[in-house]
Amino acid sequence: MSTLLVLLLSCYIAGSVLPLCVPHNSRAQNLLAHGLAGAASLLGIGLGLCGLVASKPLTLSLPSSIPHLEFAFRLDALAAFFILTISLVGLAVSVYAFGYVTKFYGRTSIGVLGALFNGFLLSMTLVVLADNGFFFLIVWELMSLLSYFLVVTEHEKPDVRYAGFFYLIMTHIGMACIILTFLVFFQDTHSFAFSSFRSPDTPLSEGLHTLVFFTVLIGFGTKVGIVPLHVWLPYAHPAAPSHVSALMSGVMIKMGIYGMVRVYFDLLGGQFPWWWGFIILLVGAVSALLGVMYALMQHDLKSLLGFHSVENIGIILLGIGAGMVFHTYGLNEVAALGLLAALYHTINHAAFKALLFMGAGSLLFATHTRNIEEYGGLLRRMPWTGFFFLIGALSIAALPPTNGFVSEWLIFQSLFLSFQLPSLFLKLMLPIAAAMLALTGALALVCFAKAFGISFLAQPRSLHARRAVEVPLSMRAGMGTLALLCVVLGLGPMLVVPLLDRITGPFTGAAISAQVLALDGWALAPVKVEFSSISTPVLGAMLMALGALGLLLAVIMGGPLTKRYYKTWACGLNLSPRMEYTATGFVQPIKRVFETIYQPTVKLETEFLEESKYFIKHRRFEFHIEPVFEKYLYTPIVTYCLAAADRFRIIQAGSLHLYLAYIFVTLVVLLLFAV
Amino acid sequence: MNLAMAVVIVQIAMLLALPPFIIGLIRKVKARLQCRRGASVLQPYADLAKLFKKQPVVSSTTSWIFTATPYIVFSSTLAAGLLVPIFVSQNPFNFAGNVIALVYLLALGTFFLILAGLDAGSAFGGMGSSREAIVATLAEPAMMLSIFAIALTAGSTNLSTIVHKTALMEGIITAPPPHLMALVAFFVVALAETGRVPVDNPATHLELTMIHEAMLLEYSGRYLALLEWAAGIKLLVFLSVIANVFAPWGIATSVTPAKVAVGMVVYVVKVSALALLIGVIESMFAKLRLFRVPELLGAAFILSLLALVFFYTLRG
Numbered sequence: 008m009s010t011l012l013v014l015l016l017s018c019y020i021a022g023s024v025l026p027l028c029v030p031h032n033s034r035a036q037n038l039l040a041h042g043l044a045g046a047a048s049l050l051g052i053g054l055g056l057c058g059l060v061a062s063k064p065l066t067l068s069l070p071s072s073i074p075h076l077e078f079a080f081r082l083d084a085l086a087a088f089f090i091l092t093i094s095l096v097g098l099a100v101s102v103y104a105f106g107y108v109t110k111f112y113g114r115t116s117i118g119v120l121g122a123l124f125n126g127f128l129l130s131m132t133l134v135v136l137a138d139n140g141f142f143f144l145i146v147w148e149l150m151s152l153l154s155y156f157l158v159v160t161e162h163e164k165p166d167v168r169y170a171g172f173f174y175l176i177m178t179h180i181g182m183a184c185i186i187l188t189f190l191v192f193f194q195d196t197h198s199f200a201f202s203s204f205r206s207p208d209t210p211l212s213e214g215l216h217t218l219v220f221f222t223v224l225i226g227f228g229t230k231v232g233i234v235p236l237h238v239w240l241p242y243a244h245p246a247a248p249s250h251v252s253a254l255m256s257g258v259m260i261k262m263g264i265y266g267m268v269r270v271y272f273d274l275l276g277g278q279f280p281w282w283w284g285f286i287i288l289l290v291g292a293v294s295a296l297l298g299v300m301y302a303l304m305q306h307d308l309k310s311l312l313g314f315h316s317v318e319n320i321g322i323i324l325l326g327i328g329a330g331m332v333f334h335t336y337g338l339n340e341v342a343a344l345g346l347l348a349a350l351y352h353t354i355n356h357a358a359f360k361a362l363l364f365m366g367a368g369s370l371l372f373a374t375h376t377r378n379i380e381e382y383g384g385l386l387r388r389m390p391w392t393g394f395f396f397l398i399g400a401l402s403i404a405a406l407p408p409t410n411g412f413v414s415e416w417l418i419f420q421s422l423f424l425s426f427q428l429p430s431l432f433l434k435l436m437l438p439i440a441a442a443m444l445a446l447t448g449a450l451a452l453v454c455f456a457k458a459f460g461i462s463f464l465a466q467p468r469s470l471h472a473r474r475a476v477e478v479p480l481s482m483r484a485g486m487g488t489l490a491l492l493c494v495v496l497g498l499g500p501m502l503v504v505p506l507l508d509r510i511t512g513p514f515t516g517a518a519i520s521a522q523v524l525a526l527d528g529w530a531l532a533p534v535k536v537e538f539s540s541i542s543t544p545v546l547g548a549m550l551m552a553l554g555a556l557g558l559l560l561a562v563i564m565g566g567p568l569t570k571r572y573y574k575t576w577a578c579g580l581n582l583s584p585r586m587e588y589t590a591t592g593f594v595q596p597i598k599r600v601f602e603t604i605y606q607p608t609v610k611l612e613t614e615f616l617e618e619s620k621y622f623i624k625h626r627r628f629e630f631h632i633e634p635v636f637e638k639y640l641y642t643p644i645v646t647y648c649l650a651a652a653d654r655f656r657i658i659q660a661g662s663l664h665l666y667l668a669y670i671f672v673t674l675v676v677l678l679l680f681a682v
Numbered sequence: 683m684n685l686a687m688a689v690v691i692v693q694i695a696m697l698l699a700l701p702p703f704i705i706g707l708i709r710k711v712k713a714r715l716q717c718r719r720g721a722s723v724l725q726p727y728a729d730l731a732k733l734f735k736k737q738p739v740v741s742s743t744t745s746w747i748f749t750a751t752p753y754i755v756f757s758s759t760l761a762a763g764l765l766v767p768i769f770v771s772q773n774p775f776n777f778a779g780n781v782i783a784l785v786y787l788l789a790l791g792t793f794f795l796i797l798a799g800l801d802a803g804s805a806f807g808g809m810g811s812s813r814e815a816i817v818a819t820l821a822e823p824a825m826m827l828s829i830f831a832i833a834l835t836a837g838s839t840n841l842s843t844i845v846h847k848t849a850l851m852e853g854i855i856t857a858p859p860p861h862l863m864a865l866v867a868f869f870v871v872a873l874a875e876t877g878r879v880p881v882d883n884p885a886t887h888l889e890l891t892m893i894h895e896a897m898l899l900e901y902s903g904r905y906l907a908l909l910e911w912a913a914g915i916k917l918l919v920f921l922s923v924i925a926n927v928f929a930p931w932g933i934a935t936s937v938t939p940a941k942v943a944v945g946m947v948v949y950v951v952k953v954s955a956l957a958l959l960i961g962v963i964e965s966m967f968a969k970l971r972l973f974r975v976p977e978l979l980g981a982a983f984i985l986s987l988l989a990l991v992f993f994y995t996l997r998g
Contacts, residue, residue, distance in 0.1 A: 386745040393745075406790040407783060419782050426834055434994055438830050439987070442823040445785075449822035452789055453815040456796040460811070465803035466743050530777045539780040539839040546778055546787070549764065553757035556694075561904040565734035568904070570749075575741040575802045575900060582743065588800060588808020596816040600976050 008065050011054045012082065012136075018047035019132065022125030026118040033117040037108055040121020044128055045101035051094025051132065058087025059506045066138065073141075075199045081138035084510040085273070089135040089265050092354050095492060096257045096361045097128050103365050103485025104250040106478065110372055111248070115160060120248075127153040127254065134262050140189035140199035147185065150262065151178040154255055158247040170239075170246035177239040181229030184222040188270065191215050191222070204274045216275075220283050223270045224290070231263030233324065234294040235636045237317045241301070244316070245309035245377065249368020252309060256316045257361030261353055264323055271327075272346070272514040277334055284331030285433070291328050292443045295321025299450040300604055303457070303597055304632050306590050307377045308367045311458060312360065315403065318447060319356045322418060323349045325440060329421045330515070332433060339517035340534045341424045346511045347519070348417035351503060355410040355496055359402035362489035366396035369482055370462065373475040379461050379590050383468035388475045393463045395486040400455035402493045405448050408547040410496035413531070415448060416541055420533040450597075457593050466584040498544050501528030591630070598632075606633035685937055686774035690764065693773075697763040700950070701914025702726035704921070704957045711961025712885075726914070730907050738903025741802040751798035752901070752908040755791040759912040762787040763919045767842045767926055769945035771849050771933045776842035781829050784841070784923075785822070788875070788916065792818050795909075799897035806889055810896025813972055817881060817893065820979040821874045828867040828986035831860055832927055834993055841927065849930040860996070863989035865928050870982040872920035874975070877913070879964040881975055884913075891969060918953065925952035 022043030026036045058065065064083035071078060082090070104124065108117055130150035137143035155178070159171035189199065195211055196203040211219065225236065232240040240260075244252045267287075271279065298317030305311035326349025333342035369392045370385065371377055386393035402409040405416075422444070425437030467473040477483070496503060501524055508520035525532040525540055532540035561568065575582050598605055607630055614625040658669075706723035713720025740749060765784045767773040779787070792814065799811035829839070836844040874881040877894035886892050887899075898909050926933060932948030934941035970978060 384743070384745075386747065401790075401793070404789075404793060405786065406793060407779075407786050412786055416782055416786075420839075423830060423833070423839060426837075431994055435990060438827060438990055441830065442827045442983070442987075445826035446819065446823040448786075449789070449819040452793055453796075453819055456793055456800075456811070456815065460797045460800035464745060464747060464797060464801040526777060532777075537838050537840070537843055539782075540777050541780060541783045542778045545775070546761065546783065549761045549775070549778065550754075550757050553760045553764075554753045556760070557753045557756040557908055560698075561734060561908065564731060564907075565736075565904045570738045570740050570903070572742045573739050575743055575804045577804055582803055584803070586805050587803050588805060588812060593800075593808060593812045593815070596812055596972065597819065599973060600816060600820070 008054065008057050008061065008082070009067055011050055011057065012065070012067065012080070015047055015050040015054055015132070016129065018043055018050060019125050019129035022047060023122045023129060026121040026125075029118060033112045036116075036118040036121055037105060040118070040125060041101045041105045041108075044104075044121075044125050045098055047125075047128065048094040048098035048101055051090050051097065054082070055087045055091025055094055058082045058090065059084055059509055061087075068138075075193075076141040076145075077139045077200065078142055079138035079200065080136045081201070082136060084513070085265070085268060086135045088350065088354070088507070088510055089261065090132060092261060092357045093128065093131050093135070093258050095354075096254065096357050096489070099485045099488040099492075100250050100253050100257075100361060100365070101485075102488065103253070103368075103482050106481035106485075107248070107250050107368055107372060109479075111160070120157075120160060123153055123157050124251070124254075127157060127251075127259075131258060131262060135265055138201045140192065140201065140204070142199075144182075144186060144189065147262075148182060150259065151175075151182065154247075154251075154259055157251040158243050158255075160248050160251070161246070167246040170242035174239045174243040177229050177236065181226045181236075184226030184229075185266070188219055188222040188226060191219055192274070201274060205276065210278075216279075219270070219275070220279065223267060224286070227263035227266035227270075228290070229263075230266070231260045231320045231324075232294075232317045233290050233320065234297050234317065235640055237294065237298070238634075238636055238641060240317060241305070241310045241313040244313035244364075245307055249309070249364055249371060252312075253361040253364035253368070256312065256364055257357040260316060260320060261357060264320070264327075264349075264353055267327065268346070268350075268514075271331065277514060279331065279335060281332055281335040281430070281433070284328050284333075284335060285436070286328075287324050287331055288328030288436070288440055291321045291324030291326075292440045293321070294318070294324065295447045296443055296450075297604070299447050299454060300601060301632075303450060303454045303594050304605065306379050308370065308379050308458065308462070309364070309377050311379075311454070312363055312367060315363075315451070315454070316356075316360060318451065319352070319360065319403070322415065322444065322447070323352050323356065325349075325444060326352060326414075326418045326421060329418070329425075329437065329440075330511075332428070332437070333421070333424075334515055336428055338427055339515045340519050340522070341421060341427065343508070343511045343515040343517045343519045344417065344424070344523070344533050345421035346515060347504070347507045347523075348414055348421055350507050350510060351417060351500075352411075352414035354503075355402065355414045355493070358489050358492045358496060359399045359409075359411060362395060362399040362486055362493065363403065365482070365486045365489070366392055366399060369478040369486070370475075372478050372482070374469075374471040376469075376471055379458065381469040382462040382472050383584060383587065384464070384466045385472060385475055386463035388467075388472075389463075389477045391483045392478060392486065395483075395490045396463065397459060398490040398493055400459045402497070404452040404455045406452070408497050408543040408550070410493050413497055413500050413541075413543055415444070417531070417533060419444065420539055424534065424538070453594070453597065457590055461588075461590045461593065465587045466582070468584045468587065498547055500524075500531055500543060504531070606635070607631065608633070689770050689937065690774050693764060693768050693770075694760065696768060696946075696949075697760060697915055697918060698911075700953070701911065701918045702730060704918055704953060705914050707954060707957045708961045708964070711958055712965050715962065715965040730911060733902075733907035733910070734904050736903040738901070738905050740905075741900050743803045744801045744900075747794070747797050748801040748900075749905065751794045752905040752912075754794045756908045756912045756915075758787050758791040758794075759915045759919065763915055763922070765841060766919055766922045767845045767933065768922055769934055769942060769949045770937055771842060771846040771926075771930065771935050772937075773842040776840050780839040781833065781841055782826075782839065784919075785825060785829075788919075789818070791912065791916075795897050798901075802900040804900065806896050806899050809889065810893055810899070813893040814897060816972070817874055817975060817979075820976055821871045821982075824867055824979055824983040824986055825871045825875070827983060827990065828864045828871065831864040831986055831989040831993060832868075834990075835861065841923065845926045845930045845933060846935060848927070849933050849935050860989040860993040861928070863985045863992065865924070867982040867986040867989065869924060870978060872924060873960075873963075874979060876917040876920055878917075878960060880967045880970045880978065883969045886969075921953045921956045922949075925949070925956060
């Protein structure tokens with residue numbers, strides 16, 4: 008297994024160096040970078056599976072000359088699961104990228120792009136492997152910086168630069184909190200090794216314990232994009248090249264989930280009061296609901312997907328939060344169920360979100376626009392992309408028998424099992440969270456009905472869409488891989504649950520795989536068989552069989568299945584794309600019902616003919632929704648910081664002597680402290 | 683095993699055979715309350731047979747989604763129906779899905795119907811899809827909470843388990859007030875989900891008001907037949923849930939010929955009674971404006987929340 012690990016790391020390192028050494032041949036650079044990334048991902052899939060079934064964690068350590076820093080690797084079940092997730096998505100994205108980056112030939116250096124891509128995958132792999140706080144911080148920062156460089160690939164566009172800058176600031180706010188977390192641990196144990204965090208000589212005092220909860224929540228929360236720290240996400244994800252967006256949204260934000268689970272359940276050993284879980288639950292419910300609501304109003308396909316990441320992170324946090332609540336009350340089996348459901352949703356979200364981002368990338372590749380109001384009729388022009396996007400849409404809308412349905416169903420069950428809790432407050436709050444999840448699920452369905460329906464159905468709404476052609480084979484292969492993964496994860500929970508159980512078992516102290524897999528694994532039955540059960544393979548078979556029955560009935564009752572084609576009735580006019588429902592029109596009822604949240608501003612300018620006010624010459628409609636968090640939370644902070652910076656400008660006189668004096672004073676002060 | 687097979691086949695047959703009768707019955711009741719004689723209750727059967735025989739016309743702007751949707755909607759609705767105990771309380775497919783699976787199976791049909799409404803490229807279809815989207819969205823949380831309030835009494839979210847336990851009155855925590863509140867909430871949700879007055883009017887083809895019919899506007903021939911049939915099955919599924927979960931008495935708790943016969947008769951009587959009720963409601967109320975629907979469904983949500991609160995507090 009250690010050979011596999013070394014091979015994997017060297018593949019990524021080669022991938023980050025070699026493409027830079029091939030001069031001026033985009034094709035060779037492309038092949039080399041993404042070929043190595045693909046190979047490394049294959050190794051990663053192997054390593055992840057080995058790590059999940061291994062009986063004890065693999066550890067590997069290289070000393071360094073810097074005090075407290077040790078390049079310690081540890082591959083336990085949790086790390087292995089995340090490596091598996093990174094590698095599965097990494098493989099598909101590498102294949103896809105081979106076709107997608109041809110778009111950048113001659114515009115940007117493919118060598119640099121490919122090297123950064125490999126480095127990014129490497130840094131994420133190292134984040135989950137790191138077993139030393141110092142080392143973790145280094146690779147975490149590496150991951151953030153490399154993703155920043157990837158985001159600003161198209162840095163000639165001002166909005167891309169803005170998005171990158173925004174991302175850089177936000178990610179460093181998070182970074183500061185993570186550093187603080189590890190410093191708290193360090194002052195207690197005087198070591199950065201995770202093993203010493205796990206078993207400290209003196210446990211953290213209550214105040215510091217609480218501090219760790221919040222620093223972890225904010226630190227990793229900025230990365231996963233919980234509301235209100237999500238604001239960078241819908242900017243950065245669309246700005247990056249689509250294959251990078253797929254990695255960022257599918258995998259990178261999951262590193263925050265990894266961090267939370269690692270600290271709460273592993274490093275703190277699952278020792279926390281009940282309200283920690285409740286806060287996570289609350290944050291999860293709010294993120295899920297607001298994420299999907301803002302997504303509905305987006306007509307930039309990639310921003311829409313970005314907001315959906317906020318939603319899905321919220322759903323994952325609902326599972327984790329429920330797990331934490333049950334854990335504090337000693338209901339270990341249900342706690343394991345919540346955590347297991349959250350991890351299941353993590354890999355599911357990685358699969359379908361990366362798939363959808365690749366689909367969005369394909370549309371961008373074919374039409375050169377991200378605005379879904381300019382798409383339309385693409386299913387006929389791009390049948391494969393359309394089909395894969397539909398699978399992704401069905402999965403993210405949690406419709407049976409896809410993978411999203413399985414994990415959301417498990418989360419529902421863990422929330423419903425709240426009737427076992429002793430506290431009346433929580434007994435009521437968890438079902439309300441379930442109702443919020445139901446609303447979120449319904450809104451996600453509407454959002455993807457919009458995204459798919461407006462983009463792929465009816466007539467093309469623009470010249471771009473009319474001229475679109477299907478994308479190259481490698482891009483289709485990349486999407487196909489993940490579409491297949493979505494189906495497998497949906498129909499084969501019996502393959503996934505035992506693996507996840509190996510992670511949650513040690514954390515919660517309850518192995519539940521034998522109970523959850525009822526009827527030889529054909530049905531899922533959380534904890535209590537009689538409480539609830541589903542079987543996606545049976546549901547899938549049922550849907551197929553009954554669809555066939557419908558076909559059979561049509562033949563029996565109507566004879567041969569002939570049909571005639573004719574144009575759509577448009578009240579006697581010729582049908583034109585301008586008669587179609589737009590995305591804006593489609594979500595208008597929702598905008599109106601949830602007006603308090605959106606606070607929309609509508610501007611309607613009408614210009615009449617001079618002769619008569621009954622004839623309109625020109626009409627302009629604009630509508631915006633209020634970016635509440637940016638306006639009321641971030642803008643005041645930014646204004647305050649700028650004002651403070653203005654005040655401090657007095658000490659910056661620009662004179663060299665003055666600066667020398669500053670240095671002298673600082674030195675004296677430091678020396679005084681040293682004495 | 684063979685017994686289970688037989689039960690499933692009979693259940694499919696009943697799910698297919700009953701809906702036109704229920705629709706016919708509702709129409710008859712409405713006609714009678716409006717002092718008309720109305721068509722025979724068997725008229726919907728003739729309508730279906732006629733539609734199946736007609737050659738469908740398909741819009742030339744559509745994709746495969748349009749022609750696949752009727753089959754998907756038909757199969758997902760029927761699959762949802764197989765998860766509900768109808769005349770035998772121990773449904774063979776009980777293990778395959780609980781009530782959440784039922785909700786999401788119906789959502790699968792809704793998803794494809796919304797897409798099909800957009801596919802033909804006319805404004806009417808989009809209008810219907812957009813309205814269906816908001817109604818389906820707002821119904822979901824109320825449906826989930828009311829179901830959960832009921833599930834609590836039997837300690838299960840599997841419909842068959844709830845019905846079986848309630849029918850035998852064993853292992854049940856009885857608490858009538860929350861039960862009643864959940865029933866009312868679920869009934870409102872059922873009206874919204876199946877496109878009945880006061881949320882939608884199945885008898886209208888007026889672009890200002892139609893929801894479900896607008897999405898089906900471009901369909902004809904066997905496609906329309908399948909979709910109409912599926913709409914009927916969906917109504918029957920909701921009525922069956924209401925009839926059997928809230929009043930399971932008479933359902934066959936074991937598979938013996940006598941009990942099954944009684945179970946079937948009682949089932950038909952129960953859903954017919956509910957159909958009568960719907961007919962009366964449709965005659966008594968006007969359709970609500972679309973933007974008043976949230977208030978109705980919000981009230982249903984609050985009711986089911988209250989049901990939950992009462993359930994916990996009454997138990998002490």
